[in-house]
Amino acid sequence: MDVHNDTDRYFQTLQNQKETLQKAKKRQGQRPRDWKPREEMYLGFMMALVAGEQRERRDTMRSSFIPPAYLPCTTPLAELRRVTIRDLQLETHHRGTYLLLRATTPPRRITAIMVLVEDDCADVVMLQLYQQEEEDTRETADIVNVGTILLVKEPYFKVMASGEYGLRVDHLSDVINVDKDDPRIPGAWRPRALEVELSAESLKIKGNSSMGKGKYWQAITEYSESLSQPATVNEIEIIKRNRSLAFLKTKQFDAALSDTGFPSFGSNPTEKALFRAAEALYFLRRFSECYEVLELLRTKFPNNKQALVVLNRARSRCSEQSTGDYNFKLLQAEAKKLRPPQLDHATYIGPVEIRKTEKKGRGLFVTKAVKAGDLLLCEKAFGHAYVTESDEGNSKVTLLINPEKNRAFMGGQSDLIRILVQKLYHNPSVARAFTTLHHGTYEAVSTPAVDGKAIVDTFLVEQIMSFNVFGCPLSSLIIHKNLGAKKSKEPTAYHSCGIWTQASYINHSCTSNACRAFIGDMMIVRATQDLEPGTEITFWYRIPDGTTLKDSQEAFKSWEFVCDCAICQDAKETKAAVIAERQKLLERMKRVRDSSTPNGIQTDKVERLLKALNNTYTRPADEVPRLLLWDPQLLLARVYIAQKNITKSLEAVGKTLTALGFIVVGADSSSAGFRVVKWGLVMDHLVEVFLHARSAFEAIGAWENSMRAEKYAIVTYRIVIGEDTSFKSTYGR
Structure with a gap:
């Protein structure tokens, strides 16, 4: 809705990619015989790495191609069989197997992280890792670098866009960063000098040092290693509290909450455990629970001034959530100032409920009489990808192309997929609100986790995103002022986009009875008419303009429905x-x-x-x-x-x-x-x-x-x- 669907504009690009996929499919099952020499691959990669760094300094439009959908691995690692690079067949998902690989080059980040990797037979191949953390969240070299050992589950071996061969990993749970002490690591890859095994205390100190340097991911590894060593109950609690802070810094709020001991803090809870639990609950948007923990913290530790600050924030969020009473002047000021414009406010769900409709699946209905202008929803985005306006500089727009579905989007959709995948992977407790949204006929895996890690199907995320994404301005107020000043025509699409899970249940009608507006990543939905209880709420997916029926219905193809409102029926007749x-x-x-x-x-x-x-x-x-x-x-x-x-x-x-x-x-x-x-x-x-x-x-x-x-x-x-x-x-x- 209101995103740049550029399928027609990039029709030729779509066709070219389809032809590339068809050519590649003809080689399905083949084992390559024309591998480039190891040295040539290394030189070519390093030259591209240097050239790429120079290009990235300029504003660029990136392209991201979505391959034919495939399911993530749901088989436990212990049941997978090890294979080598030479065993791989083109355009094949090698189910029931895994590869053990070591990075031989520094990484290069474009839309994916790319790195040359070798197996213990010294064969080399390109590895592409998709949906990894963005650079400002986690440095590429922290994810993979020279010497990093990775385990790729059920590897997907393919012909890349360049015509060379490579491995592509789209699902986060399909790649594992292997610990240096893992018994699967070949002897030739092990350190020559024996490392002295550190105690839990020594590893904790290393973790603390990494935290001080802002190396939060490294700290998590060191704290986790510390917990694998013998330690007292008190030492374990301290290490977990420290690791909880590292999890908070990396937006792994489920794990952070678990490490605090929530909800059973015991008879003598510590100040840090309570405060970090409250923070985790706040970021998980569980504001009432957060408030309760902070009340306990204030009772036990009345001199904690920081707790009072967070308590006041939690109280404000609880009020917004229950009453729909917002300081909209503050929201507008925050949206004007913050980049990205992601606001710290709660979601208010008004007199509405989700019900089954006669023809359009689920919909949103009012539960009581409302007047025109009444607030129905004020919803914080589940995921939001902000693309800077062109005059703000350094604007990087991605063209997201899905040849299999015959669609192309220009804007933040590629980033939004990554944001959603990361959120679901690191915080599976919030997944249900998203994964239960409409996703057409796509059949997802039913296994929620494997080997203690959440399974997030990237292609399910892409499918849900394509049906439910909303394009959004920085603020509807700015758009309105520009219209009034004759600075622009009414825009129909935006590069910035997001997912609002509650608003996603609102179906389209050209004769809409509700309207959405935006302030940063907050969507405000108000009634445009007086509505009786039980009335289905509808708003525009596309603004009707009186064009022919063919033109208007063509716009709804991507949502796979036909509008049968009074306007469309009249146009038909x-x-x-x-x-x-x-x-x-x-x-x-x-x-x-x-x-x-x-x-x-x-x-x-x-x-x-x-x-x-x-x-x-x-x-x-x-x-x-x-x-x-x-x-x-x-x-x-x-x-x-x-x-x-x-x-x-x-x-x-x-x-x-x-x-x-x-x-x-x-x-x-x-x-x-x-x-x-x-x-x-x-x-x-x-x-x-x-x-x-x-x-x-x-x-x-x-x-x-x-x-x-x-x-x-x-x-x-x-x-x-x-x-x-x-x-x-x-x-x-």
């Missing part, structure tokens, strides 16, 4: 001759607008053309909004307001609202009260429509109507921006 007539009238209207003089537009001609266009519709506008009419009607309202023609301006305002499906009374210069009887489609420009009504009513001294029009403008603003605290600073008064 509209004859080709009527569609052609509308197009002619629109073209004539455009010519009139283009030929306008500085003194104004030929309003009489536009009025006649609009009347003719309006007459091509048969069903009432409150049932089928007349999408081709509202924009030119708004243009007339602007002209008449500028001319101070109050009667005509109110008439144009009324017709604009009618075209959008509203039923209004009193949109004229009579003494009748101005009132919205039924709300229609809501979009950014509707704020302007109501403000024109306010100005017109003020001009004739109809003060009550003017105030009512302003109230409707504020409600509309609240819907499209997500909040109304910034209304006065945007529009004055």
